[in-house]
Amino acid sequence: MQLISNMIEAHIFREGKSGIEFLLLKRSESEIYPGIWQMVSGKIKAGEKAFETALREIKEETGLTPVKLWAAPNINSFYQADKDYISFLPVFAALVNPDDEVTISKEHSEFKWVEIEEAKKILAWEGQRKSVDIIKEYYLNEKYFLNFVEIKL
Numbered sequence: 620m621q622l623i624s625n626m627i628e629a630h631i632f633r634e635g636k637s638g639i640e641f642l643l644l645k646r647s648e649s650e651i652y653p654g655i656w657q658m659v660s661g662k663i664k665a666g667e668k669a670f671e672t673a674l675r676e677i678k679e680e681t682g683l684t685p686v687k688l689w690a691a692p693n694i695n696s697f698y699q700a701d702k703d704y705i706s707f708l709p710v711f712a713a714l715v716n717p718d719d720e721v722t723i724s725k726e727h728s729e730f731k732w733v734e735i736e737e738a739k740k741i742l743a744w745e746g747q748r749k750s751v752d753i754i755k756e757y758y759l760n761e762k763y764f765l766n767f768v769e770i771k772l
Contacts, residue, residue, distance in 0.1 A: 621704040628747070629659040629673040629711040630754055631683060633719075639758060641738040641751060642721065644680065656741045658750075660708070670770045673711040674746040681730070682722030685713035687772050689767040695746035712754045712767065722757050743771070 631642040643656045661676035663669055664722070670688065677683055691710040698705050723730050735755050739748045757767050 622707065623671075623704050624707040624709070625663050626706060626708045627661060627663060627669050627672045627676065627711060628708045628714055628750065629677055630686070630750055631659060631677060631681065631685070631713045631715055632754065632758070633715050633717045635717065635732070635734070637664055638734060639755065640732040640734055642681065642683075642715075643731055643733055643738060643741065644723060644727040647726055647728045651727055652743070655743045657743065658747060659713075669709045670711065671724055673713065674772075680724045680726060681731075683713075683715045683719055685715055685772065687714040688712070688770045688772060690770060691750060691757070691767060693745075693746075693750050695750065697744070697746075710750045710753075711770075712758070714758075 632639045646652050646657060648654065648656050649651065657678050659740050661672055663672045670690065673688065677685060688714045689713045695708040695709045695710055696705055721730050735751060738751045742751065743747050
């Protein structure tokens with residue numbers, strides 16, 4: 620079995636009227652894991668840094684450009700049975716302007732902005748829900764947010 624890190628996870632959020640809201644995307648029926656709600660994810664291309672992948676995938680999947688990007692203090696993982704490997708995904712938090720328009724790619728059929736508790740109810744995997752909690756805690760409580768590594772854009 621191999622241990623690999625060839626994908627990223629990027630949670631897009633904005634400041635809403637009652638706190639922060641996360642952008643969730645519904646997987647198209649033609650994609651792997653059809654119909655699930657998720658954040659942005661994607662494969663790292665050769666020669667690309669993980670944060671560059673996050674920025675590229677955010678643009679490709681949503682049309683958005685973050686105003687700030689952080690490496691969250693969390694790594695997600697999953698086991699791929701057919702290829703017998705464990706994949707480790709760096710997690711990014713991307714703040715966008717609240718008025719920016721979302722344009723989804725063919726990978727997704729729908730999108731919605733949701734508050735934290737709804738995001739945690741509809742995200743498929745525990746690690747993704749944990750990332751939402753971490754981002755919420757760090758962003759809303761500034762003393763903890765200092766632990767995030769900001770990536771200068």
